[in-house]
């Protein structure tokens with residue numbers, strides 16, 4: 108079926124108000140389309156992958172030059188958003204802390220070496236600081252002394268990188284409290300509303316249930332929400348993050364994969380010692396582990412970018428993986444296997460954490476493609492349906508600019524991005540990453556079963 112781009116003034120429905128959906132809504136609103144966003148939750152949606160205390164913004168992308176380029180394009184937008192926040196008396200959404208990529212042994216791994224090479228070739232060499240000796244890492248970053256002494260002996264710092272985060276709500280110049288969800292998403296949500304985007308949210312009226320079709324079945328006529336109301340549109344964009352794969356047939360192109368995330372609330376002495384720490388990777392392409400500075404609320408997040416977990420809803424007969432989150436399973440923590448992996452890694456990398464309880468844990472979901480590249484393209488069976496998903500766990504950093512690329516695809520404009528993110532076939536559905544950060548050597552375990560049963564609150568306590 109040949110895709111037909113919208114004409115000026117067309118009504119466009121976007122299903123999903125996360126990073127992809129809102130960024131697209133904003134970009135399309137600047138082009139004077141009539142844009143409507145539907146979300147099954149109030150935005151920011153509590154269990155969306157965009158909703159967290161922080162995410163890494165990096166240009167270090169190994170061999171994935173397009174994503175490196177996209178980060179370089181995103182950075183001025185992040186700084187612009189910080190300016191806007193400042194004018195509104197709000198604290199920044201982007202924190203340029205730099206990112207320190209440590210590796211085990213005496214040689215950087217392929218991912219770090221190719222990242223540095225390409226960052227330099229792209230003219231950002233001034234942002235790279237390569238450490239020649241283990242002692243020089245400790246000198247500049249004494250926070251990582253144990254890691255270095257335990258074998259993480261090589262590293263480089265990229266000073267342009269940092270994190271987007273949930274930050275203090277500042278009113279009248281004073282910190283008044285903390286938000287539970289992503290300020291980045293809130294900032295963009297407000298920008299969308301200021302530009303006339305219409306929102307329909309909530310578990311009935313905002314929740315996509317099915318598409319409605321024109322009689323010839325070649326054209327989507329709109330969507331029906333869970334409250335059985337039909338909403339007509341000229342075009343529909345499906346941007347439901349990790350839920351996307353469960354809403355339409357994607358074959359082996361998309362899969363919801365859960366990743367474990369933990370937080371500590373470190374003691375005061377550590378907070379002092381860890382201040383000014385950058386985002387860090389602990390030999391990420393081999394271990395999958397990376398972490399963040401302690402936020403202003405005293406929380407320190409560590410996450411895993413690895414094979415992850417899958418989950419099947421017993422009410423579905425189609426054997427499609429769906430996200431299982433704390434919204435539907437409020438007592439969920441993280442799988443025991445994931446917990447043990449964190450503890451084993453941290454025992455070497457940051458041994459003081461052995462004495463700390465894990466104060467928060469969660470499984471957060473990727474919409475994975477087998478090759479780690481996004482899937483942003485017309486759905487081939489219909490002439491007016493676009494898919495904007497397949498984030499593969501690395502799209503938050505592009506929140507300010509990915510919508511402009513998606514809008515081009517909606518308008519039928521070809522580019523390197525549209526070609527990289529096109530609808531494509533896979534022989535093998537084994538997950539990988541486009542940049543080499545995800546070293547996957549096994550199949551994902553099923554959440555809640557065997558070694559992947561949820562850890563108890565007792566098991567989250569300090570490893571004594």
Ligand SMILES: Cc1cc2nc3c(=O)[nH]c(=O)nc-3n(C[C@H](O)[C@H](O)[C@H](O)COP(=O)(O)OP(=O)(O)OC[C@H]3O[C@@H](n4cnc5c(N)ncnc54)[C@H](O)[C@@H]3O)c2cc1C
Pocket residue numbers: 122123124125126127128145146147148151152154155156157158161162163164313314315316346347348349350351366367368410471472473474495496497498499500501502503504505
């Ligand atoms: C553990 C973890 C760590 C990550 N770390 C990083 C990082 O450091 N750096 C980085 O750049 N990226 C990171 N990411 C990836 C980033 O969070 C995602 O790429 C990004 O959030 C994807 O946005 P999205 O809009 O596709 O999905 P989401 O943010 O999940 O949004 C999907 C939206 O769709 C809505 N929805 C779902 N079903 C329906 C329905 N039926 N009807 C209506 N609405 C619906 C949901 O409520 C939600 O609001 C991480 C992700 C995870 C899980």
